[in-house]
Amino acid sequence: MSSQRRKFTREEPESRRADLIAATLDLMAEAGPAETTVRAIAEAAGLSQGMIRHHFSSKEDLVNAAYQAHMATQLEGSERDIAGATARARLARFVTASLTPPVVDPRALSLWAAFIHMVRRDPAMRATHEENYLAYRDRLEALIADAFAESGREAGTAELRRLAIACNAVIDGLWLEGGALPDAFAAGEIEAIGRASVAALLDLTLEEAE
Structure with a gap:
């Protein structure tokens, strides 16, 4: 057997799968759903x-x-650099990370725009969207609960859910504008507004906790 023959490994199937996913993301972001054909994906992935x-x-x-x-x-990306801090600091850092690159990014916005129209007509896409929305909201809710406990405040399940939904809506809105018009805001402006808005909704001080 020739020593030049390619040696296949167990990692290769997963690597090919990852290559196909990466190619799909590139095409969706740059060309849109209509151009993300099976042929184009295969060519892009090699x-x-x-x-x-x-x-x-x-x-x-x-x-x-x-x-x-x-x-x-x-x-x-939203979870980065939040460990090892106080509960209010973790919440502040989570908001900051959610509103800075690589989470806030024109490419990420292009991908959102490309995918979101599929959510209403494709049950599998809708399930994926719901799963990830709830994962983010639940993480935010847990951070809010910890910040409240640290501050000696009590909140029931219904209130925590309501506050998480409200804070998520603020973060989503800022994320959308930051991705669409990145040059319209000063450095640090969007994340500062995000922290201040979340702090106001929760009646907590987050700035000093950073």
Whole structure:
């Protein structure tokens, strides 16, 4: 057997799957859903169209996997650098991270715009969207609960849920504008507004906790 023959490893199937997801994300962000065809994805990934059928049950399955991967990356970005601080500091840092690159980014906004119209017509996409929305909101709710406990305040489940929804809406709105018009805001402006708005909704001081 020739020593030049390529040696396959267990990691290769997962690597090919990741390459297909990455290619799908690039195409969705740069060209939009209409141009994200099976042929274009395969070419961008440097793989055959048969590889898509091998790793995914359909193009829709691949697109949904790409959406899941993107949303997971966004949540991971919001979680960065929040460990080892007080509860109010963790909440402040979570808000800050949610409103700064790489979470706030024109490409991330393009991906959101490309995916969001699929949510209403595709049950699988809707399920992915709901799962990730709830994951972010639940994480925010837990951070709010910890900040309240640290401050000696009590809040019931219904109030925490309401506050998490309200804070999430503020963060979403700022995220949208920051991604669409990044040059319209001064450095640090959006995240400062986000922290101040969340602090006002919660009647907590977050600035000094940073």
